Amino acid sequence: MKPPQNSTELKKELNRALDAGELTLGQATRQMRKIVGMTQKDYAKKVLGITPRILMAIENDKGNPTLDTLKKIAKPFGYEIGFIKRN
Numbered sequence: 001m002k003p004p005q006n007s008t009e010l011k012k013e014l015n016r017a018l019d020a021g022e023l024t025l026g027q028a029t030r031q032m033r034k035i036v037g038m039t040q041k042d043y044a045k046k047v048l049g050i051t052p053r054i055l056m057a058i059e060n061d062k063g064n065p066t067l068d069t070l071k072k073i074a075k076p077f078g079y080e081i082g083f084i085k086r087n
Contacts, residue, residue, distance in 0.1 A: 010035045011077070018079075026061035029073055033059075036076075048072045 044055035057063030
């Protein structure tokens with residue numbers, strides 16, 4: 001399978017991987033940032049309104065983001081944060 005090349009294909013692949021539960025929060029956040037082609041510093045400050053240090057920790061799966069920060073991460077891609085029941 002050929003790897004996705006444009007942002008539309010990258011978003012589709014991100015959605016597929018999220019639906020399949022294949023990504024950690026950090027991996028998903030990093031992919032979202034890369035889809036828009038921004039550095040950690042710019043994405044953190046200009047899009048998310050958080051410090052680059054917080055974003056770095058989240059992308060490295062070492063952060064413990066608040067619900068508010070999770071909502072900020074999800075919003076640009078139209079995702080919502082909530083609880084799901086797993087059987």
